[in-house]
Amino acid sequence: MIQVTEALTIIAENSSKMPLQNRAVSKALGYVLAETVYSPIVMPPFRQSAMDGYAFIHSEKHQYNVISVSRAGDHSNIKLKENEAVRIFTGAFVPDDADTVVMQEHVMANENSILISRMPEKFANVRAKGEQIKKDEVVFEVNTLITPAAIGFLACLGITEVTVYKKPKVAILVTGNELVKPGKKLPKGKIYESNSVMLKAALQTIGVEKTKVFKVKDNLKATKKALKDILEKYDVVLISGGISVGDYDFVKEALLKNGVKELFYKINQKPGKPMFFGSKNETLVFALPGNPASSLTNFYVYVYPAIRNRMGFATIHLPKLIRKLNSDVKNTSGKTLFLKALYDETHVTVLDGQSSAMLNTFATANCLLIVPEDAEMIKKEQFVNLLPID
Amino acid sequence: MIQVTEALTIIAENSSKMPLQNRAVSKALGYVLAETVYSPIVMPPFRQSAMDGYAFIHSEKHQYNVISVSRAGDHSNIKLKENEAVRIFTGAFVPDDADTVVMQEHVMANENSILISRMPEKFANVRAKGEQIKKDEVVFEVNTLITPAAIGFLACLGITEVTVYKKPKVAILVTGNELVKPGKKLPKGKIYESNSVMLKAALQTIGVEKTKVFKVKDNLKATKKALKDILEKYDVVLISGGISVGDYDFVKEALLKNGVKELFYKINQKPGKPMFFGSKNETLVFALPGNPASSLTNFYVYVYPAIRNRMGFATIHLPKLIRKLNSDVKNTSGKTLFLKALYDETHVTVLDGQSSAMLNTFATANCLLIVPEDAEMIKKEQFVNLLPID
Known part of the structure; x- marks a missing residue:
């Protein structure tokens, strides 16, 4: 029997990162970057107006002739004289000659000219080229989680694909002759099986969608056979039940006979003491207690950080x-x-x-x-x- | 222009609950209950052993003959005498005669008898019938969010289906002639369109999966036409761009001409001032600012509570x-x-x-x-x- 902190250390040390994959940015929410991303462009790519208003050359003058329009998406680099202005909109290209934008609320306008009623400071309301990021600057460091804002930032730099860690495929193996599928009639002495849907949902909340539930009979042969195939095809295996000290708990034997290396068994905690953790190649095996609340406790305390580690997260445990x-x-x-x-x-x-x-x-x-x-x-x-x- | 608190009140008052649907418990994660759920069974359905050990009639005696076994799933209601015990496992049926279970670690056992080395208190390690819930007791109140633990609890009571609020279908309409799809070459004066993937991802993080992105040209006719269809088919419409005070901002006109009722336009805040909120029938319309950070700010502050309200949540705003x-x-x-x-x-x-x-x-x-x-x-x-x- 080991202490909780030892168990956490062993899990962190034995859960390797998943292989890499290229993924469309639009489908990368919740994945973790496996590469540092550099900007392919300068952003903004040109001097942009931050306001709807008028672009002009800053001076003491208050009256300007409006000689052209710059709409968002336009790129007419019109020449400006000192007494001339360009009607401009938010996000639009600011002509090279202009240095300042006055917002339209601070202007009296007629058809072809404006009178500035409140003079902005020089360079006001103009977003500098490259204000957000320069070409080849770091966008995100490796091991950054891809959030909605990160997706927005990557997309606005024109980046369509990133290299991320794959998410693990998780098998949930349920054992227990006392278990009856919800919806069926409950014979005496039996209870409804609830751990599989609960664990599947818990995995879903941490972004793991590829899960499959397997049910086997409470005996060594059936469990051994089911595990053989599962251990080859899945990255993480959660086993529910059959791991306490009772005579009928043969899950550990089925694991060991399938070449799973025992990394620990039993933790000095309550609830959740009878838990087995092991590995075969890169696949991690958690045999969780059959009691629902123990099972979910150990999911949050142990399975969660293991999966976060496999997914490439920089921090893996729940925050304390x-x-x-x-x-x-x-x-x-x-x-x-x-x-x-x-x-x-x-x-x-x-x-x-x-x-x-x-x-x-x-x-x-x-x-x-x-x-x-x-x-x-x-x-x-x-x-x-x-x-x-x- | 209204204050932030007024805007939040108007949104809460004008976002109605979604229609109801029956959903499989196994697929109900993240939905909100539209009914109070009552237990169809008593749980546990029988007295259960909380330990692997031996069930017996509590007395001063330390030595007992082991006359039978009760495994999880068994239901043999064996008669016990005062000096007799039954080998029992966690979760198994405790025979009616027995009142106490001693854990196996506190027993010296040979083939047919045990000697209790540490006597438990009377009733120890026996889970009472109905300890968790009685038949017809409330499992969850209406407006409860369905979490992994809730799914587990519903399943362990044999409940396979619940009535929940539907999740809204959300349309994201992007306007802006300056916008270029990421992956294409960026002409001068243009920028990459990033709000649609960002908003789609933000919706995904709050459990909304049914989203569709529409792109229209920056003109009244195209926008009006696109909106007509969208307003009929979606529960929430997010419009990105085209809502600031500039001459080229015609989105508001397109909305009003489609029969959308204006509930407010512009909020006294920074960033995110130019936002329109309106409704047509039950459909909510948010015309968000085109600037990415403003757009995402207003998503979290305004769209988030509106969607939570539609989904039936008891509390709708981000916690402060x-x-x-x-x-x-x-x-x-x-x-x-x-x-x-x-x-x-x-x-x-x-x-x-x-x-x-x-x-x-x-x-x-x-x-x-x-x-x-x-x-x-x-x-x-x-x-x-x-x-x-x-």
């Missing part, structure tokens, strides 16, 4: 937030506790119903409060760490 | 966080400022490059800092509000 406790918390277990809790701007409240089987508390919680294994008592108003899951 | 300023902020504009900024646990730092055309700052920012229109100066270490966008 600090809040004050709303009530005393005891921990005489000697284990790290992950408690379902609700945090706000300043405090965190532990919820009722912390049983490892209880998902309703999880559905209400917005964080996991971390109680260290050696903290026997944390008093109300003391600071604690939590992992946000909202 | 409170942090201390890392440096003085001036605001002599008389307008509400939305500044691209970086926040951490305690402070917020305003980033360089606040121009409404600059997306690179947005790609670095994790929040929009709100500077009220009447705050001429906010000093370092004073508290400010911000909207997280990470």
